[in-house]
Amino acid sequence: MLLIPCPWCGPRDEAEFRYGGQARVAYPEDPWALDDTAWAEYLFVRDNPEGWFAERWFHTAGCRRWCDVMRDTATNRVAGSAPTGASLTEVTK
């Protein structure tokens, strides 16, 4: 079980969280400006890297706030977390 650093509560068990997929995929400013393909991309297509990945977690059984976490999907190493929208340490390998 991962230990996820909630920006407000500190490191907490993964069981307290809900996963939210890839971070920083904003709801398009004007959905109607997107053609069907671009809209389908927004709805259904996400990155799935082996390595560092910015992803969202929702601290459901804690402060009920969303945060972004930088995690290596291959090793589960966590580089840091930040409130949604705040800048998150970029990790490149």
Add this chain to the structure above:
Amino acid sequence: MTGFRSVPVPAGSEATVSFNGRELAARAGEPLAATLLANGVRTVASGVYTDRPRGIVGLGTEEPCGYVRVDSPPIESMAQATRVETHDGLCARSLNGYARLPEGEEAPRGDRVWAHCDVLVVGAGPAGIAAATAAARAGARVILACDAPQPGGGLAGEWDAAEGTAAREWQEPRIAALRDEPELRLLTRTTVTGLYDHGEVVALERRPHAAASGGAVHRLWHIRAGRTVLATGSCERPIVFEGNDRPGVMLAGAAVGYARRHGVLAGQRAVVFGCHDEALWAAVALHEAGATIVAVADARPAPGPAPVAALYERGIGVLTASGVTRTTGGSGGVLSAATVAPIDSDGNATGEGRSFPCDLLAVSGGHDPATALAAHSGGRKRWSPEHAAFLPDQTPPGVRLAGAAAGTRNPAAARDQGERVGHAAAVEALAHESATDGAEVADDGAAAPVVGSGHTPPMALWTVADARTDERRAFVDLHRDATLADIRDAIGAGMTSIEHIKRYTTIGTGPDQGRTSGVPATGIVAGLLDRTMDEVGGTGSRPPWVPIPLTAVAGRELGELFDPARRTPMHDWHVAQGAVFEDVGQWKRPRYFPREGEDMRAALQRECRAARESVGALDASTLGKIMVEGRDAGTFLDRIYANNFSTLRPGRCRYGVMCTADGMVLDDGVAVRLSDTQYMCTTTSGNADTVRAWLEEWAQTEWPELCVHITDVTDHWATISVVGPRSRDVMARLAPREDLSAEGFAFMTYRDTTVLGVPARILRVSFTGELTFEVNVPAWYGRAIWEAVMAAGHPYGITPYGTEGMHLLRAEKGFIVVGHETDGTVTPVDVGLGWAVSKRKDFVGKRSLWRPDTAREDRQQLVGLMPEDGDHVVAEGAQLVAERPGSVPVSMQGHVTSSYLSPALGRSFALGLLSQGRERHGDRVYAVHLDEAVPVTVTDPVFYDKEGSRRDG
């Protein structure tokens, strides 16, 4: 009688145990395996797949053969005799073949425990004791987990008597001192079963003594450790030859362990066979303990001079470059003799063998560091020819190894290493350094294996065979009954990967995780394929290291505590009325209220008739209620719901539907505007958590600039729906000063008032089509107001109804229920809610309603379905097909979503989703379920009061 006690049972420790109905004298607390050996019980079980007799092979978790069933509390359907502690009254039996759960017996109870520490030390041999002590003295909070009942278990190698004595003299006071360390928690009988990410460790504690008092006999520990030191020791491996499975063939270290630790000699006349110095020292130890050593064979041409000299002093010679080619069985197939022949470095006989009568054959092919736990979280190992063993190569983040687990076999060197590693782990943990990169073991001086002085290198030896060897009798995995011939078959079938060979032969798939078979299998495969040990590698190790009873996993989360039940304030009233309940999410809801002699169908018809003809009452407290408040609440809801809410005037209600981003219905319900800045949104029962999280997600992550606050107030309110043409009369008695007329209290409005002096929010909404007053009062008053409603309605025959009636009444009106008519693939338009989709403003998911797939003309749409036989209620979930029964092919065109017998219509009816259904009213389709195909007519989904004439009474 073959085995015996070299050390008599001390007074006060005598116990009597029963094995296969026979009474045996035991020493309380010793492993059952020791009792069996001491009493000359050689055959303990038979093979899982063969009926070959099997005896005790090992000393602990590596035991592949000696499985028993324990019938005395705490019962165990399958246990290694090496790990069952004896006590007076223990009752066990051979486990032949597969284990079966006992029937009718209450399962032993388990508990779960959570703990944190700076340093976790796994294993309490010399390295573990030293590591734990050093870490504690460096100021760390330490947990020391030890599989045995007492610390100090395995002295790797056991070495010679002098070193053993020295090690014990070092160890005894330190074990005593462990208990004095204030921040050190010693967990005995506790086996670490898995290492997971970020320092999470799971361990199983056995508490057999708690069975008598009804306490938890297992505790499953979830430990979060800053750093972990694995001092898990090593696993001894056997050598494969014909008849190596006979009772009497044991691991040499195990035979010595029984003698040294338990004062039990496994046999009187022993042949000892190995390929390294420790096997020779085992011969010394067995002789010391009183056994006659019939022969000692060492596969190496030049064994270590020190043990050879020690044996010579005892008048025992060593047959060099020799090995056991086969065993001979006596009565019952147990060992009666071993044949020793000269062999080459591959284990092939180079000359005639000689048979030595014996009752114990102590074998040792070497020792492999027990690194499976490190492998659980990514550790790797590599083959060391010098050690003839797989040594840890890279350890996972935050994990260190010490002692025999790191390849260090000398006890003195192991404890020095443990001390260094324990101290280093404590310093790191206390500095709160994040455990990131895995340490290269070679770079970490503290973890490099240390070999004892005067060491003569061991030899890797997997098999011994001669021209007559029957490979179907040469066992590689004693638990799975898998042989050398099976490996040859797997390779003959084209397999070269060890993972494939494992699955083909089942080697290593037993509950012992192949501790005694894994490395020999790799060695044999490497030889057959002419590859190196590292090229072949080992199979992956996965948790749990030892089997975990499901009762331990369940802990106390059983029965009532499995999942919390939510009950409404009126629950006890419903129980007293004999309601039949159903689960809706976590809620317990009355399904119907049967009267004497009524079945569900009869009760349902009566309840629904009352609501349509007079007055009914529904406990709707489970309806989700979410407060959305703040300056921008209206704007926020406009973006969430498909229709407009900012334009709703305070005091009014509106039905709304919300979609996921892909345009599918997420939930629906009525929202009330309480004031300019306050809305109460109702959700489907059981969906409140989902909707609340959905609102929070959008408010936080997409529109943080909006001022909105979201609170789930579902259980703050008790909700009573008073339903039917006489509901106004009932309400008039409860709130006599209120204007309840259709004009004075209009449909889809709300009133903040009091009922019998209790603050109340009354909504004029309807989920049945009938005149309805939905009364919300603070939950504390729910029961009192419910009873007041029942009393006030008594003259009109007020009838409580449950979820079944609620569903029937709404289905007659064609109202959808999220989860019945929708399943995450249905848009608002599909279910006829196009009218609730705003044409002007945007909302979450709107763009998706114009995707090519959602705009498709042949989408499934909500329809009514009238079975042609009005007495027949079609099955919910039945497929809808257009073709006559019997014709092929058949195209699935939809399915039945809700189906009832309607008292109002006097016949059965259903709702369903049907491809292009709105254009097919009047068509005949078939509802297919199991073997029946029922003709039904497609209709409009509103069956009752299409004009909506009844909602105002």
